[in-house]
Amino acid sequence: MRLLAATAVVIGGLSVAQAPPGYRILVSSESGDIVTQLAWDGTALRTVKVVPVGIMPADIDGPHNVAVSPDGKSWYVTIAHGTPFGSLWKMAADGDTVVGKAPVEMFPTTIGLTPDGDLAFVANSDFHGDHPRTNVVTIVQTATMRALTNLPACDMPHGVKVNHAGAVVYVSCMNSDEILEVDRQSFRIARRHKTGAGSPQAMAGMHAGPATGGGATAPGPAPADCSPTFVSVSPDDRHLYVACNHGNTLQVLDAATLDLVKEIPVGTGAYNVEPSADGRWVIVTNKKAQSVSLVDAQALAEVARIPTSKKLPHGVAYSPDGRWAFISVESIGTDPGAVDVIDLTTRARVASVAVPLQPTGITILQRP
Numbered sequence: 001m002r003l004l005a006a007t008a009v010v011i012g013g014l015s016v017a018q019a020p021p022g023y024r025i026l027v028s029s030e031s032g033d034i035v036t037q038l039a040w041d042g043t044a045l046r047t048v049k050v051v052p053v054g055i056m057p058a059d060i061d062g063p064h065n066v067a068v069s070p071d072g073k074s075w076y077v078t079i080a081h082g083t084p085f086g087s088l089w090k091m092a093a094d095g096d097t098v099v100g101k102a103p104v105e106m107f108p109t110t111i112g113l114t115p116d117g118d119l120a121f122v123a124n125s126d127f128h129g130d131h132p133r134t135n136v137v138t139i140v141q142t143a144t145m146r147a148l149t150n151l152p153a154c155d156m157p158h159g160v161k162v163n164h165a166g167a168v169v170y171v172s173c174m175n176s177d178e179i180l181e182v183d184r185q186s187f188r189i190a191r192r193h194k195t196g197a198g199s200p201q202a203m204a205g206m207h208a209g210p211a212t213g214g215g216a217t218a219p220g221p222a223p224a225d226c227s228p229t230f231v232s233v234s235p236d237d238r239h240l241y242v243a244c245n246h247g248n249t250l251q252v253l254d255a256a257t258l259d260l261v262k263e264i265p266v267g268t269g270a271y272n273v274e275p276s277a278d279g280r281w282v283i284v285t286n287k288k289a290q291s292v293s294l295v296d297a298q299a300l301a302e303v304a305r306i307p308t309s310k311k312l313p314h315g316v317a318y319s320p321d322g323r324w325a326f327i328s329v330e331s332i333g334t335d336p337g338a339v340d341v342i343d344l345t346t347r348a349r350v351a352s353v354a355v356p357l358q359p360t361g362i363t364i365l366q367r368p
Contacts, residue, residue, distance in 0.1 A: 024038060025317060031060055032060075035066060038339060063080070064107075065110050074091060074092060076090055076142075086107060087104055088140055102147050110158060113142075124136050132176070134155065135153060136151055138151075153171055163233045165237055170182070177228065181258065229243050229270070231243075234297070239253065247263075248265065267292075269289060270287075271284075279297055282297050283327075285308075287313060292308060306349055311332060315361055320366055329359065336355060337356070
């Protein structure tokens with residue numbers, strides 16, 4: 001693997017400069033087989049390193065999502081394409097070199113890490129396969145980078161989050177329109193909750209409960225099509241936040257019962273959702289509305305809708321001090337994507353930097 005890092009070197013039209021201490025923002029570019037590392041000094045974003053992650057120069061491998069280990073010593077990236085399927089790469093935070101690779105399944109997307117860092121749960125969304133079908137979540141032992149099992153899950157699993165206690169894993173299923181609760185110890189689906197009616201094709205081919213992996217179906221309404229792209233967990237593990245891509249809403253669920261607490265209108269094409277570590281905010285990216293929704297987590301109401309610099313906002317990450325939110329914004333054609341900075345005190349976008357080749361996943365790597 002080549003590692004591109006230098007002072008005042010231009011890579012893909014972006015200046016690469018020395019990073020200040022504190023943290024870096026990692027951004028995967030799905031159409032460029034790179035992970036860009038950015039630094040934020042409170043005024044401007046700067047590219048400090050570009051890490052190539054592709055293995056097939058003649059083809060795009062498609063890095064989709066990035067996640068950092070709880071101890072900060074490693075970071076992970078899903079590679080969508082490969083032989084025969086995708087993979088999960090483990091990278092050393094010190095030096096950004098490959099530590100190991102685990103085979104997964106068709107078009108892996110989101111990575112959910114347990115708080116102890118021992119396991120990675122990877123949703124295989126299978127975007128280009130025939131549907132309806134039951135796709136799997138791959139469970140990887142991170143120390144050895146060995147795939148322990150492929151859990152039959154649902155039609156097009158996309159978002160994966162482990163709760164802070166480390167006992168439960170939640171999976172959002174786009175086509176079958178449901179949230180799964182997976183027991184971390186047994187690797188079994190304990191419960192299913194319908195978030196919406198689902199696509200007619202998925203509903204014709206899928207069956208709730210044990211037929212698609214086990215687990216009881218939780219009570220609750222099945223409203224119009226939600227198509228949940230992402231699910232996140234509140235800092236106290238009491239609530240789930242579900243982005244409804246077709247419903248244009250944020251669903252708030254009671255984690256104990258999986259009942260719907262409130263459905264909050266947000267922008268068109270709600271895509272990603274992340275709560276802040278202090279439990280004050282929830283941010284939803286509105287992929288068809290060129291904006292993000294800032295939701296008050298206590299009042300459960302949208303308090304601001306903030307325009308993004310480009311049309312397709314994707315992911316969300318927060319600075320360690322909770323002051324800033326960083327939003328990845330996808331590319332369209334030859335126009336590069338971006339990372340935007342939102343000041344959560346003023347509720348406004350205050351900075352942006354171009355990031356090439358379809359930036360999607362975004363996360364924070366804290367450094368000494």
